[in-house]
Amino acid sequence: MVKTIRKGIAAAGLLVMAGTQTVWAALPTPVAPSTAPSAGDWIALIKGYIKDGGLVLGLAIAVLGFLWIAYLGFAKFNEARQGKAEWAEVGVLGIVGAIVLIFASYLLTEAAGII
Structure with a gap:
């Protein structure tokens, strides 16, 4: 009973000490968006973060497109090795995939300039 x-x-004492002691966290300063608005301009700050988010989203879409074309290329290569597809199909997929990726990169570059 005495131990309880x-x-x-002891638990109450620790709770009181934890509740009354101030805690100062050394948090990093947030990174400003690429447009670097003036201090206090919250609307421009939000627009800058939205623009940077859009650019990151476009980059993610480009990466997903690259991975999809690569997956299709490996699958078609495997089919050609097994005799289920022609080797010309692998070449056509490689050429068309490269054209699609170059065109997507061009469109994303143009969109980044417009945003």
Whole structure:
């Protein structure tokens, strides 16, 4: 019984100490968007973050397109090795895939300039 009371008093003491002690976290400063608005201009700050988010989203879409073309290329290569597809199909997929990726990169570059 005495041990239980001592544990309760110790827990209450730790709770009081934790509640009254101030905690200062060394948080990093947030990175400003690429447009670098003037201090206090919240609307421009939000627009800058939205623009940077759009650019990151476009980059993610380009990466997903590259991975999809690569997956299709490996699948078609495997089919050609097994005799289920012609080797010319692998070449056509490689050429068309490269054209699609170049065109997507061009469109994303133009969109980044417009945004």
